[in-house]
Amino acid sequence: MNGILVHLMRHGAPREPGLMLGHRDDPPTPTGVARCMLRAEHLAFAQVLSSDLARAKVPARQIAHARGATHRADRRWRELDFGDWDGLSPHDLDPSLQAAFWDDPDLCAPPRGERWSQLCLRVNEALCGISRDTLVVTHGGAMRAALAVLFGFDHRQIWAFEFAYCAVLSLRLWPDGEGRISAAQIVALDGGRL
Template sequence: MSVTELVLLRHGESVWNAEHRYQGQQGTGLSARGRQQAKQAAEYLQSLEFDGIVASDLQRVTETLQPYLDSQDHLEVRVDKRWREIDVGTWGGRMIADLAAEEPDVVEAFARGEDIARGGGETFRQLRARVWEAAQDITRSGVRRVLVVTHGGPIRVAAASALGLPAGDEMLLDPPGNCSLTTLRLDGLTSYNVPTGMDR
C-alpha cells in the first residue's frame, strides 16, 4: 500500500500577524521576521526530497516559498486555492482587540467552539471539506512526498481529518506556528466525511 507524505509548511509571520489583525484570505506579505523565518525554513527544506510542491496563492505563502524555490530548480509549484486560509469575510484586516470589543458575543461563541462564519465568511466545516478534498487529490496521485505551503487553519483541519477527529474538534489542536512543519502520512484509504448533523 502506497503512503504519501504531506509536509505542510505554514507561512512566515506576515505584517498583519505582527499587528494582531485577522487575515483570512486577505492580508499582506511577510514582516522582516517572517522573511527571516522563510530563509531558515528554506535551509531546512533543502535536506528533504520532494516529488512536488503545492501552494496557496496568497501573498504571504508566495513570499514564504520563494527562498526555497531560489535554492532549487527541478520542481514546479502547483497553485491550489483550496489551500487558502479560511475566509473571515469583513473581519479581514480588522484588529483582533477591536472585534473582541465590538462583537463580543460572536467572539465568545467562537471561543466556545461554535462553528461560526466570522464576518460572513466560511465555517470551519466548509474549510475542512475543501482542504481534505485537496489533500486526498494529492494522495490519489501516487506521489511519495509533497511540500504543501499553506496557512494555520488548513493545517489544523487537515491534521484533524487525518486523525479522524469529528467536526469541531480541530479547535482542540494547537495552532501551528509561523514556518512550522506538520507531516501527515496518508495511505489513500483514509476517508473523512463532513458530518451533516449539527455541530457539537
C-alpha cells in the same frame, strides 16, 4: 506500500502579525521567507504546492526554485475566510461574537465569512489530489483542518493544536485508489505543539 509523505508548512511571519488574516493577501516578511527556506532544507519532496496568497506562495516559489521542484498555487490551501473580520485585530471584535465563533466555527462563522466545514471540505479535496511526496506551504487553519479530516478531531479539540510561523507538520497518507485517503499517520511536528 509506503504511502505518500506530505509536509504541511505554515507560512512565514506576515508583515502585520496578530491580525485575523484569512483571505487578505498580506505579503510575508523577508525573515519569514528565509525561515521557511531553512525549514525546507532537510525535507524530502517531489513537488511544492501552496495557498495562492502571497504569505504562502512567495516562500513556496522560492523553495521550489532552490530545490529544482515544480510549484503550483491552489486556492484550496487558503486560510479560513474571516469575512468582515479579515485584517482586524481580535481586540477590535465583539467579544461575544468572537467567543461564539471559537465555540462553534460552523454555526457561528464570521459575518460574511466561511464556515469551518467549508474549510475542511476544500482541504480534504486538496489532500486527496496529492499523489506524490509533497511540501504544502499553507496556513494554520488549513493545517488544523487537515488534522480534523484525517484524524477526526472536532472543532473544540483542534484549537489545542499550535503551529508557529514556519512550523512543519509531516504526515504519511495512504490513498485508497478511489480519490480518498484510507489511512494517515503523523510522522513529525517541528515548530508547533500537538
